[in-house]
Amino acid sequence: MKVNTNPVRGMKDFLPDEAELRERVKRTIIDTYTSFGYRKIETPILEHLNLLQSGDGGDNEKLTFKVMKRGEKLKIDTAKEENDIADSGMRFDLTVPLTRIYANNQGNIPLPFKVIQADWVFRAERPQKGRYRQFMQCDIDVIGEKDIIAEIDLLIASSQALLNIGFEDFTIKINDRKVLKDLATKWGFSEEDHESVFITLDKLDKIGKDGVKKELIEKEYSHDAITAMWFDIGQFNIGEYNHIYLTDDLKKVIEGINLTSTGKFKIEFDPTLVRGMGYYTGMIYEIKYKDYPGSVGGGGRYDKMIGKRIGQDVPACGFSIGFERIVDIMLEEEQANSSIEKLAIIFDLEYHDIKRIYQEAETQRITNNYIVSVVNKEKKFGKQLKKLKDMGFTRFGELTDNHSAFTSKPLE
Amino acid sequence: MKVNTNPVRGMKDFLPDEAELRERVKRTIIDTYTSFGYRKIETPILEHLNLLQSGDGGDNEKLTFKVMKRGEKLKIDTAKEENDIADSGMRFDLTVPLTRIYANNQGNIPLPFKVIQADWVFRAERPQKGRYRQFMQCDIDVIGEKDIIAEIDLLIASSQALLNIGFEDFTIKINDRKVLKDLATKWGFSEEDHESVFITLDKLDKIGKDGVKKELIEKEYSHDAITAMWFDIGQFNIGEYNHIYLTDDLKKVIEGINLTSTGKFKIEFDPTLVRGMGYYTGMIYEIKYKDYPGSVGGGGRYDKMIGKRIGQDVPACGFSIGFERIVDIMLEEEQANSSIEKLAIIFDLEYHDIKRIYQEAETQRITNNYIVSVVNKEKKFGKQLKKLKDMGFTRFGELTDNHSAFTSKPLE
Numbered sequence: 001m002k003v004n005t006n007p008v009r010g011m012k013d014f015l016p017d018e019a020e021l022r023e024r025v026k027r028t029i030i031d032t033y034t035s036f037g038y039r040k041i042e043t044p045i046l047e048h049l050n051l052l053q054s055g056d057g058g059d060n061e062k063l064t065f066k067v068m069k070r071g072e073k074l075k076i077d078t079a080k081e082e083n084d085i086a087d088s089g090m091r092f093d094l095t096v097p098l099t100r101i102y103a104n105n106q107g108n109i110p111l112p113f114k115v116i117q118a119d120w121v122f123r124a125e126r127p128q129k130g131r132y133r134q135f136m137q138c139d140i141d142v143i144g145e146k147d148i149i150a151e152i153d154l155l156i157a158s159s160q161a162l163l164n165i166g167f168e169d170f171t172i173k174i175n176d177r178k179v180l181k182d183l184a185t186k187w188g189f190s191e192e193d194h195e196s197v198f199i200t201l202d203k204l205d206k207i208g209k210d211g212v213k214k215e216l217i218e219k220e221y222s223h224d225a226i227t228a229m230w231f232d233i234g235q236f237n238i239g240e241y242n243h244i245y246l247t248d249d250l251k252k253v254i255e256g257i258n259l260t261s262t263g264k265f266k267i268e269f270d271p272t273l274v275r276g277m278g279y280y281t282g283m284i285y286e287i288k289y290k291d292y293p294g295s296v297g298g299g300g301r302y303d304k305m306i307g308k309r310i311g312q313d314v315p316a317c318g319f320s321i322g323f324e325r326i327v328d329i330m331l332e333e334e335q336a337n338s339s340i341e342k343l344a345i346i347f348d349l350e351y352h353d354i355k356r357i358y359q360e361a362e363t364q365r366i367t368n369n370y371i372v373s374v375v376n377k378e379k380k381f382g383k384q385l386k387k388l389k390d391m392g393f394t395r396f397g398e399l400t401d402n403h404s405a406f407t408s409k410p411l412e
Numbered sequence: 413m414k415v416n417t418n419p420v421r422g423m424k425d426f427l428p429d430e431a432e433l434r435e436r437v438k439r440t441i442i443d444t445y446t447s448f449g450y451r452k453i454e455t456p457i458l459e460h461l462n463l464l465q466s467g468d469g470g471d472n473e474k475l476t477f478k479v480m481k482r483g484e485k486l487k488i489d490t491a492k493e494e495n496d497i498a499d500s501g502m503r504f505d506l507t508v509p510l511t512r513i514y515a516n517n518q519g520n521i522p523l524p525f526k527v528i529q530a531d532w533v534f535r536a537e538r539p540q541k542g543r544y545r546q547f548m549q550c551d552i553d554v555i556g557e558k559d560i561i562a563e564i565d566l567l568i569a570s571s572q573a574l575l576n577i578g579f580e581d582f583t584i585k586i587n588d589r590k591v592l593k594d595l596a597t598k599w600g601f602s603e604e605d606h607e608s609v610f611i612t613l614d615k616l617d618k619i620g621k622d623g624v625k626k627e628l629i630e631k632e633y634s635h636d637a638i639t640a641m642w643f644d645i646g647q648f649n650i651g652e653y654n655h656i657y658l659t660d661d662l663k664k665v666i667e668g669i670n671l672t673s674t675g676k677f678k679i680e681f682d683p684t685l686v687r688g689m690g691y692y693t694g695m696i697y698e699i700k701y702k703d704y705p706g707s708v709g710g711g712g713r714y715d716k717m718i719g720k721r722i723g724q725d726v727p728a729c730g731f732s733i734g735f736e737r738i739v740d741i742m743l744e745e746e747q748a749n750s751s752i753e754k755l756a757i758i759f760d761l762e763y764h765d766i767k768r769i770y771q772e773a774e775t776q777r778i779t780n781n782y783i784v785s786v787v788n789k790e791k792k793f794g795k796q797l798k799k800l801k802d803m804g805f806t807r808f809g810e811l812t813d814n815h816s817a818f819t820s821k822p823l824e
Contacts, residue, residue, distance in 0.1 A: 003466060005516040005721060008458045008500045013513045015521075016451035023442070023452055030435070035777050037754065037785020039428035039804075040435055044546050045457065045502075045532060046420045046477075054415060065458075068478040068498055070536055076491050085488065085497060086480055088420045090457075101425045104417040109427075110799045114785065120457060120532070124482055134456050149761060149788050156770055256766030309417060342449065349561060354668030358568055365447050373449020373526065376561050387522045392451075 010133035103309035111144025141318035188225035422545035515721035523556025600637035
């Protein structure tokens with residue numbers, strides 16, 4: 001049967017050059033976080049649908065891929081709505097599963113719990129360039145630490161991960177939901193309008209301060225409040241002005257991290273930083289790299305979310321490093337190549353014994369740290385060498401007989 | 413809202429000790445295969461349902477988790493059967509996606525293509541001890557090599573992966589589908605009964621030769637054929653008898669690998685080896701470790717499967733290393749511990765500056781290769797030390813002031 005061999009809509013296949021880069025970046029991230037004392041956990045791709053629809057996921061909840069019930073549970077004839085035929089779904093982030101696994105094991109987990117997760121998540125978004133419906137998320141979280149040391153640790157560890165990947169000169173933007181709320185109140189927006197105002201303010205990067213003003217006018221908020229906000233946004237790039245709104249905790253985090261960074265990256269207060277998720281309760285942050293739009297990571301404190309599962313608040317904050325964004329930038333900047341030599345040992349089974357071939361391959365692996373592939377000799381030797389080069393081999397060597405010494409040459 | 417915080421039925425959460433072991437084993441497997449010249453690819457978890465139901469997956473096709481259509485495509489009211497409400501599903505293996513990605517990129521992939529895949533697959537099996545509905549599969553495949561060097565390379569690389577994980581004294585069992593078919597014909601089973609006879613023979617390990625006989629009698633095959641088979645099975649443990657059925661290719665593979673293994677593992681012919689999947693066309697193999705039931709990996713040649721996608725046969729063979737089985741055995745044999753030292757640096761933000769703390773942590777990482785976690789000092793110090801030990805820390809050190817030298821002690 002002839003079938004469509006494209007990946008399903010909005011999803012992507014990765015051939016070796018890209019897949020190997022992804023593996024290297026993922027390992028660098030995990031290794032860096034591990035060296036800071038974070039520990040990996042794994043949860044299933046599928047979660048109960050009522051957990052994925054409990055309200056903590058915001059708009060992402062609508063993007064859930066739902067999985068059909070099975071066997072007797074599935075009654076298509078009498079089904080009226082989606083939740084009649086589905087009871088689980090594919091996770092849209094790693095935070096919802098984290099709160100679930102913590103709730104399910106709370107008695108056995110000493111706090112603070114410093115966690116790494118690096119795995120697939122799924123969102124049925126409208127497919128667009130550079131955004132896929134399945135993507136890799138790399139998160140760290142600190143559960144059970146109310147002190148700002150949690151934020152400092154997340155941010156220093158994540159910055160070190162970026163440095164280890166090869167990124168420098170990035171900027172951490174930091175704010176606090178409390179600062180945002182105080183500002184909104186000062187401008188004159190009433191408490192129940194805050195979230196809606198923040199959703200508009202979150203677009204500042206894309207639509208500018210005049211765009212924000214226009215959208216808020218369309219939302220019919222008070223002219224005075226909008227004008228006060230518009231004026232402040234224009235002043236926020238002046239450092240001294242910003243400092244009026246800095247809290248003591250923000251000041252400690254910013255000074256501490258700037259002193260530690262030894263100039264390789266910086267952190268600055270951005271009172272207009274919003275971050276999308278409604279569950280944030282304290283500091284929020286994201287990292288900008290050069291002029292690339294969007295961020296290469298971000299996160300915040302969510303002290304109330306675990307409480308919803310276990311009936312008792314537990315402080316928590318997290319950082320999600322922008323794995324897919326980082327890989328895209330590395331491909332754009334051509335930072336993607338590995339430096340390991342790849343050797344093809346060409347042989348002919350008519351003349352060589354298997355023991356000799358594989359012992360030579362192992363010797364080359366151990367002595368020279370080469371990747372070594374054993375390759376059958378083809379009839380057209382010149383053509384074969386060209387193909388090996390296309391496959392990414394950097395060296396080749398021919399086994400001439402079973403007893404002679406082996407030497408290899410660069411493929412040119 | 414109070415929700416069920418267990419993982420969905422048949423799936424599993426992994427806390428740090430187990431998740432970190434899994435990460436180490438996965439990396440050892442990928443690194444070994446990479447050093448042999450295999451290259452990683454990644455395909456999406458979801459595949460088109462008609463690909464997952466094309467017949468190559470055998471019984472696994474029935475175990476597919478189906479994913480609901482979305483938006484306008486989903487018409488619950490008029491839906492009659494499952495495929496009216498689902499058009500994609502979660503993959504049950506990595507071989508079906510491999511043939512799809514190859515078919516979709518065949519012009520751009522020089523052969524032979526040596527591939528690594530290591531990712532999640534899903535099967536809605538009845539949950540039972542040690543078997544989960546989501547599990548990790550680690551496969552290698554060689555596409556485009558008809559010569560036995562493909563099998564030799566797969567088996568030596570996979571054996572090396574097992575050695576690198578710490579397994580020794582395992583046995584590769586090898587057979588050829590052609591040998592099986594010749595035997596079945598010799599015994600007197602007609603061609604159309606072969607697959608059914610093999611399905612019963614595949615249970616030999618579990619039910620013994622008398623069990624096999626009984627089941628074949630129930631299936632109402634000829635008494636003479638069953639008796640001939642039963643007699644041969646009894647003789648197969650005698651080496652000389654086996655050799656009657658050995659093909660030249662099997663002989664070359666077995667001698668070659670036994671010479672290369674330097675006694676750390678062995679390979680032997682097993683004319684009763686079946687391997688479940690109907691798509692195998694040539695040599696088949698699996699690896700037994702000590703007395704553990706089942707295998708720690710297996711695979712075979714499937715020269716006809718890619719042809720179904722692209723209309724032209726391409727030789728291929730693969731090996732799937734039993735990741736979940738290996739991790740289970742390591743947990744049972746308590747080979748699970750990492751030897752890296754974990755240091756907690758205990759501080760008090762009232763007295764220490766962040767720069768001093770994080771510079772000391774980085775020094776300890778670089779100088780001693782420790783994992784270093786920065787930890788807030790708690791009121792009850794003795795209790796805190798005990799907790800740190802429970803968390804897996806092996807050393808601790810206290811920052812006394814910002815200028816003194818730092819030393820650490822083992823946690824006892």
